Amino acid sequence: MKQQWWIGYGAVALTVTGLALTVTPAAGQSALAGYSLRVTSADDGPVQPDEGLTLREAVELANGTLTPEQLSEAEQAFVQPLPTGQGSQIDFDLPMGQTTIALVDLLPEITAPELVIDGTTQAGYDASAGLDPKFPPAPVVSLTVAEGSEVARGLTIAADGVTVRGLSLYGFRTSDRATQTTPPADIFISALAPPVDASPLSPALDLFRLDQPEAQPRGVVIEQNWLGLPPNGEFPVVPSAFGVNVFNAVETTIRNNRIQNHDGSAIITGFRADGLQVSENAIIGNGLAGMPDAIRLEGAIAGSAITDNLICANDGSGIYLFKPEGATQISGNAIQYNGRRFERAAVYLMGNDHQLSDNFIGYQPGPGVAVTAYPLSLRNQIRGNRYAGLDGLSIDLNTQGNTGVQDFQKGDGPNPPRNSYHRRRETGNAAINSPQFDDYSFVSGAAEVTLTGTADPGTEVDLYRVAEDGFPYSPLSEPLGTVTASPEGTFSASLALPPGTRVSAIASDPEWGTSEPAPVAAVLAADGTLPELPATPVDLPNCAAPVPPPEPVEPPPPLEPLVLTVPRNIHFALDRSDISPESAVILDQIAEVMLEYPFLTVELHGHTDPRASAAYNLALSERRSLAARNYLIQEGVPPERMRIVPFGETQRRSEGSGRVEYARDRRVEFVFTDVRGLDIIFVDQEADLQLE
Amino acid sequence: MRRNQRQLYRGLLFLLTLVLSYCLSHIGPPSTVAQAQSRVFVNQAAAQFDGPAGPVTVTSNETRVGENIVPLSIVKTADRAAAEPGDVVVYRLLVTNPSSRAANPLTITDQLPRGLIYVPNSVQTTPLQPTQQVITDSSLTLTFPSLEPGASVSIAYGVLITPDAVRGDGRNVAQASAPGFSPVSAPFQLTIRPGIVADCGTILGRVFVDKNFDGQQQPGEPGVPNAVIFMDDGNRILTDPDGLFSLANVLPGYRVGTLDLYSLPGYTLAPNLYRIEDNSASRFVRLSPGGLGRMNFAVTPTFGEEQS
Structure with missing residues (x-):
């Protein structure tokens, strides 16, 4: 309720400034006085003259809705006027040990252009602590929600050129209520944000203007923040809903942030986000209980770019483009261990002219890149990427107008060659044919092997080495080179490859886009045998921050089957998915084991008893495994090592229909896997059985 | 001057006539209920005015209070009790004047229910012929000059059942009235079967x-x-x-x-900031037969799925 009041207050303030802008459009922005503000109090509450300057007072001073004369003498000392035309600057000088600003209400919307909120000015901020630009040093000042309050948004930005630097924001969400709320976020960027819900106290809606391009904030910069996690790096008690919601803003820059632990996406766009730049962020473990994709682009995104990010251990796709307008460029990212909850493509493309280059895409329970068949998506160039550990094709073009549920998540697998011109109208990237090698194996010559095959005439054929064996469409590990197909549609490449190498290829045409990979061909030794190449070393699931000193290299321990006396299941009460204290004890043991052995991964199989409908039980089993997973995340187990697999009532533990049997059925099983490829010995337990 | 005075005189005289006739009809012994039943009060008004051809007097019809007039009788039948779209139903009306006075003039109206229309030129009356006949799709009005005491008139007409009739109640009412008689009516209930015509509607x-939380795309x-919608x-x-x-x-x-x-992971119903009703999780439509209903669902990215 009080929150609504603040929105109303902001709206009134905005109307006033809006009027001022319409009267003097040219001088409107420079009319706002600029201040250098020093926040010295971490308290929050109504604006009043007292000892310290709070963040709320600072924002209102910058917005021009508060004048220094309305504050006390002591507070005025922290306010220094700046020359006309210069934007305000908010610095922090909080007392030691009181650097957490717990909001009780929404902060006023930031309407002051060129305002800089700089958390790095707080004493104790160690700018040199960041080794990798993706992992900025831990902020000192954190912005969160006071216990017992509900605040939907951390910072709401509605002005040009605002910079937010070096803050930790977490805990911003709304609770369940009769009507839904508009999406909450740590940082919400829009020309006048929509009210949180449809309460009668919400402001008049003619303020909520999406279609006025001149109102969109331009050039907002979000940098060096920790979003979704407190400065100590722990999982927050109350996770935030979304990270940055670029709802209606152009040329927003999001760089060098650590965005973690959100219920929904780390970065989501809404109506317009043209020119969005997302670079060098660490986006880890988001989408835990909502929109599962790490970066979700919707609406207008022309000229946007996602470069050099680490996108790891999120619950859905790494990047999902949902019916956007305009093209984006995705390059230099590491997109790995996503799809923890939904088996989706690591990158799902809709729309035309997207460029995907020089990324590493791996360890995904789905294809690497999927291109939709509807809306028809053309000219998507997907070149120079490396892939590993996929459950599907490296590049999957949906064909034949496939628009089923799976097609919008996992793609539809290898396409047959184009047999009609009409295939172009119903296939992603206009059904460009994948190259075909002339043979499944090529005999190596003295120094080189000559690979020949067919492809669409005039296309550029990128040859790839394939490291993983088994599947004929194994991930493309490493680019080997590019040749151009002849006008007759043949290609030939001579490469120095050791016998035993397996190769594949993709074809790209500037007019249509990039194709699916060719089935794998092998390079044989001169005598016609296929030698075994040494296996590549195992990559441990990892998206951790870089460790400061180089570790002394330990001698690798001999590989022995691991004998674990670890419980492998927990039980639940009837129709419940909360963790009982007994189950918590067991989960603590599992967490301990997981933390002790970094090569263990675990699948959480949720199960229910056979009562109620199959669909309901499927959802219930997913809630159970989610509850267990989220508990383990809070215990510090990295999310990239856990996957959720709901089974519903399909796999009962027992066969009877008594109370005990049903109690045994209501469980989550932990299926451990040793990524070194060794067996593990388990222990079943029933200490936490809950009879009903 | 004199002329004006004379006109004033005449006006006064006219007023006096009206007042006198009014008073006369009321002067009498204080009546009791028993006396009133045995007596018949006849009342007739007259007005006189100066026309171009000298004074003219007009009189109204007589009203008779206390006279025990036997009302008209009306009987309505049809050639069938149930019908379905496409059928023609022939209705018959018999109006009798059992009183001792002539019904002058006699007006008969018939109001059809929804979906029934008159077959053009199908009205037949015997033995009298109507002086006036007003027919629309759903109503019929016949006027006869006079129905003598003891006489009766029979009317028949055809009605076509259209597919709309399934939405109506199939009950039609005929009414006969004449000055001095209290109106009488006769209903007829026709059972409308749906027949082979479908009345299903469409929902889209x-x-x-x-993006702007107004519930419209x-x-x-x-x-x-x-996305899955359950009905x-x-x-x-x-x-x-x-x-x-x-x-x-x-x-x-x-x-x-x-x-x-x-069915749509990652999305939930969007709040509607304009219409409170559209914040509901379900949509309610009243679908008329053959009609069109609309159910729009606005969604928005979600979070906190573990709460519910």
């Missing part, structure tokens, strides 16, 4: 990502494919790749549909 709608608000009768509908759906052959009546949020 869309599921889309609402505008440019830049993409439809959500493969009250268990029908499960899947949206197409543009987020549209339509459901043909829906029985008319009140229909409820709701969005299965499990």
